Amino acid sequence: MSAGLFITFEGIDGAGKSSHIDTLAQAFRAAGRLVTLTREPGGTPLAEKLRQLLLHDAMDALTEVLLVFAARRDHLRTVIEPALARGAVVLCDRFTDATFAYQGAGRGFDLGVLSQLEQLVQYIQGPEADFMRNPDMTLWFDVAPHIAAERLAAARAPDRFEAEPLAFFTRVAAGYADRARQAPARFARIDAAHPPAQVAAQVLAEVAARGWLPAARDSAA
Numbered sequence: 001m002s003a004g005l006f007i008t009f010e011g012i013d014g015a016g017k018s019s020h021i022d023t024l025a026q027a028f029r030a031a032g033r034l035v036t037l038t039r040e041p042g043g044t045p046l047a048e049k050l051r052q053l054l055l056h057d058a059m060d061a062l063t064e065v066l067l068v069f070a071a072r073r074d075h076l077r078t079v080i081e082p083a084l085a086r087g088a089v090v091l092c093d094r095f096t097d098a099t100f101a102y103q104g105a106g107r108g109f110d111l112g113v114l115s116q117l118e119q120l121v122q123y124i125q126g127p128e129a130d131f132m133r134n135p136d137m138t139l140w141f142d143v144a145p146h147i148a149a150e151r152l153a154a155a156r157a158p159d160r161f162e163a164e165p166l167a168f169f170t171r172v173a174a175g176y177a178d179r180a181r182q183a184p185a186r187f188a189r190i191d192a193a194h195p196p197a198q199v200a201a202q203v204l205a206e207v208a209a210r211g212w213l214p215a216a217r218d219s220a221a
């Protein structure tokens, strides 16, 4: 049985994450892998209830932080860890990098406290030893906030986060860049300003470059 693989999709709202997660799921299924598609905040009945509160109820940054980590703990225990134990590829639309980007850089919440919560929530009791669960790879859809905002304006009614001003997303984008600098081996930057087909090709190429998928026949990216 293959070892599980945990891949997260990150980027500001409108970067194009949700548009490409299915493409990667199909590629892994075509390669014979079990795939679990999930998202944060959410992924479990409890976490999806917390998601609705987060996206629509007024609250302060500390409340947001505690809710996203509470959702994450339930998601890890009841969905992500069991799927990885089955040898599945877990594709997750957002994870802890979003907390550092949105609550940390966006809201100005203390990054040291976020790191403590990251440790607390992501420590898993393994059969032999405890370990910290982090993604094996993070696909970072990097795009200028104004481009993302134009895409969203045409797309859907904004939720609490999407209704934030452009300056908020500029901070969030910088927050992702900081996380990528701190974990260069985990992050793969996707230039998400390109048309969808080119972005999809980048995603597949980055995963293939790690040996987790066969390389595309034509290498045109």
Ligand SMILES: Nc1ncnc2c1ncn2[C@@H]1O[C@H](COP(=O)(O)OP(=O)(O)O)[C@@H](O)[C@H]1O
Binding pocket: 011, 012, 013, 014, 015, 016, 017, 018, 019, 020, 141, 151, 152, 154, 155, 192, 193, 194, 195, 196, 197, 199
């Ligand atoms: N590369 C792209 N070029 C132009 N529009 C895009 C691109 N990727 C996604 N979109 C559009 O932008 C909007 C947001 O895409 P989505 O995948 O939901 O972003 P995210 O999940 O990062 O918030 C959708 O209307 C989608 O059709």
Ligand SMILES: Cc1cn([C@H]2C[C@H](O)[C@@H](COP(=O)(O)OP(=O)(O)O)O2)c(=O)[nH]c1=O
Binding pocket: 013, 018, 040, 041, 068, 093, 094, 095, 096, 098, 099, 100, 102, 103, 159, 161, 162
């Ligand atoms: C996972 C996570 C998400 N968020 C925010 C980012 C997004 O604006 C929102 C989740 O919505 P999103 O993932 O963009 O879903 P949709 O594409 O349906 O809008 O939650 C945080 O602020 N912190 C977090 O830790």
